[in-house]
Amino acid sequence: MKKTVTRLADGRELIYYDVEDAAREGGARDAVDPRPLDPVVSASEIRLDPLLGEHVAIASHRQGRIYHPPADSCPLCPSTEAWHSEIPAGDYQVAVFENRFPSLSGANGRCEVVCFTSDHHASFAELDEERAALVLAAWTDRTAELSARPGVAQVYCFENRGAEIGVTLAHPHGQVYAFPFTTPRTATMLRSAAAHRARTGRNLFEDVLAEERAGERVVLAGEHWTAYVPYAARWPYEVHLQPHRRTADLTGLDAAARAEFPSVYLELLRRFDRIFGPDAPPTPYISAWHQAPVTGAGREEFALHLELFTVRRASGKLKYLAGTESGMGAFMNDVSPESAADRLREVASS
CATH class of the missing domain: 3.30.428.10 (HIT-like)
Structure with a gap:
């Protein structure tokens, strides 16, 4: 470079x-x-x-x-x-x-x-x-x-x-x-990871990844990355992409994970554009890298991962945040994670 x-x-x-x-x-x-x-x-x-x-x-x-x-x-x-x-x-x-x-x-x-x-x-x-x-x-x-x-x-x-x-x-x-501060989502994950470590002696992110890789919501799996729809997905179509070897942030990815990432990520984005059929406009999405805080307690427990999701719930229909979601942060999903994973597997590149 x-x-x-x-x-x-x-x-x-x-x-x-x-x-x-x-x-x-x-x-x-x-x-x-x-x-x-x-x-x-x-x-x-x-x-x-x-x-x-x-x-x-x-x-x-x-x-x-x-x-x-x-x-x-x-x-x-x-x-x-x-x-x-x-x-x-x-x-x-x-x-x-x-x-x-x-x-x-x-x-x-x-x-x-x-x-x-x-x-x-x-x-x-x-x-x-x-x-x-x-x-x-x-x-x-x-x-x-x-x-x-x-x-x-x-x-x-x-x-x-x-x-x-x-x-x-x-x-x-x-x-x-x-x-200049740790974001609320990350702070919540760190608290959950600390509680999981105290309760089980294991890493929360590694346990979640292992459980998802063994289940029915895997969308795309490579040698070094797995993409899956999480068990409690908030958005109609939401995928988490995580490297198999845990690292706190992008700087810790090894050469093998870096080499495989482009093919896995591009395929995932192309599937997102095919979710709603060949005549649908490009799928709107947010693609977000979750990285550990720069310093502080809990950094060693965090796992780099990417969250990709869309606000479109069906062709021509958007998911607007309702009163429960905007007002209370309590999400209600109209699409089951299992059916979302099925659909994302159906639209794989031939």
Whole structure:
């Protein structure tokens, strides 16, 4: 992997990741951002909810962020003579830059945008295995670098795909958040893992994976990864992808797991696009890497895993969070995990 670090006109960091030397025609990594940008002014604030003991980021400056721009004004496409985007180069493979409208900033963390491809009309599922491996390498590099920053407690790599999810930029991309606190979902998992260890003397994540691999909800199994619909899935179609060898975060994946990941993950995404039939629009989804906190008690008990789920419950129908879910956090699933696993096996690539 070749990594090139540069700066945008307002001082934000921009990083190119390439499989090979990318200094080819139209793709020079030393291209200068010519835009007359003012320095980014963001004032995110972290507040603690005293009733739940959970942190909330207040980022009112995000109200003015870019919203559904036309394709010829996409800020994530390569720059041209007619349009100067966030990517000064005329082409790129994978690019990462600091978000101009971050939810977290300064001492309160950092937000980055990860562009998976220069092709505005592509999707992650349409990437080849070499590019998917490069994205994995970029996620890993960002996890390592951001984890080493003072004040960062947890690194979260994720992709939101589809307007139904709330995506405001159509270009295929994801994000990386460096949180100054441990997120609520992770804190709950750590408490469950600690209780399981005290009760059984075993690791909770390893026990769950072993039970799921022996059951009926396995969707896709490789030599180093297993994808399964969890027993108590919250979303209509929800899959957890976990490496067989437990590691706390992406930096701990071994070479064999890294080599197998692209084929497994791409197949999983392609199956998601086939769930609702050949005439259905692309399936909206959230793909979320769950990683251990950077430091602290319980890190050694955590297991890296990816959670992939969609808010679409049937063709033309979305799952909206009802009063029980939005108000109380008590989920009600309309699709049984077993039937969801059946369907995801049915739509396997031939």
